Amino acid sequence: MRRPTVTNPYVIVGGGVAGVSAAEALRGAGFDGRVVLVGEEQEYPYQRPPLSKGLLRGEVAPDFASLRSPAFYETNAIELHLGDRVTRIDPRARRVECASGTRFEYNKLLVATGGMPRVLRVPGSDLPGIHYLRTLAQRSVCARSCSSIRTFWWWAVVSLVVR
Numbered sequence: 001m002r003r004p005t006v007t008n009p010y011v012i013v014g015g016g017v018a019g020v021s022a023a024e025a026l027r028g029a030g031f032d033g034r035v036v037l038v039g040e041e042q043e044y045p046y047q048r049p050p051l052s053k054g055l056l057r058g059e060v061a062p063d064f065a066s067l068r069s070p071a072f073y074e075t076n077a078i079e080l081h082l083g084d085r086v087t088r089i090d091p092r093a094r095r096v097e098c099a100s101g102t103r104f105e106y107n108k109l110l111v112a113t114g115g116m117p118r119v120l121r122v123p124g125s126d127l128p129g130i131h132y133l134r135t136l137a138q139r140s141v142c143a144r145s146c147s148s149i150r151t152f153w154w155w156a157v158v159s160l161v162v163r
């Protein structure tokens, strides 16, 4: 495992592909200070494209989407602070504050927080069965919803055939 030398870390906010790639690139370029990656989601950083494909169809396990193995972060001394949201950045104090109360003083800061789905604002957009798909957790909800639709159609077809 690498031994970081600088006290105040390079803090990366956002545990998506951009944040992880930045952390990896820092180590690849020989940066030997502390690297802290703060991500709102509980899971190890993962890629999103499989959420709407193999993962939604239940063809692959959730760890299929993992960007890197847990050992990668250990080996490269990338400190993960997951399941916590950065709520405030104080550039004068060079500090980020998280919802949990955890604070990180930083030497350098990268904000890689990605985007959010645009919320549908049309009549009926609050009806049950309308879902947004951006996270692993939302993928589970969508998959359950799709499977209940499949079950409905299966029963509808069976009912028609039996009549």
Ligand SMILES: Cc1cc2nc3c(=O)[nH]c(=O)nc-3n(C[C@H](O)[C@H](O)[C@H](O)COP(=O)(O)OP(=O)(O)OC[C@H]3O[C@@H](n4cnc5c(N)ncnc54)[C@H](O)[C@@H]3O)c2cc1C
Pocket (backbone or CB within 6 Å): 013, 014, 015, 016, 017, 018, 019, 038, 039, 040, 041, 047, 048, 049, 050, 051, 052, 084, 085, 086, 087, 112, 113, 114, 115, 133, 134, 135
């Ligand atoms: C369902 C789905 C399918 C997709 N399919 C494709 C595809 O087939 N091909 C393709 O090219 N692209 C696809 N994309 C787009 C692609 O996934 C994005 O371009 C990519 O994820 C962007 O990476 P990112 O790291 O910039 O942002 P994100 O992946 O959004 O990561 C940002 C991270 O920052 C975290 N974060 C946000 N705010 C805070 C905060 N305040 N504190 C701490 N953490 C925070 C978020 O929780 C998230 O984990 C898809 C996206 C989705 C949602």
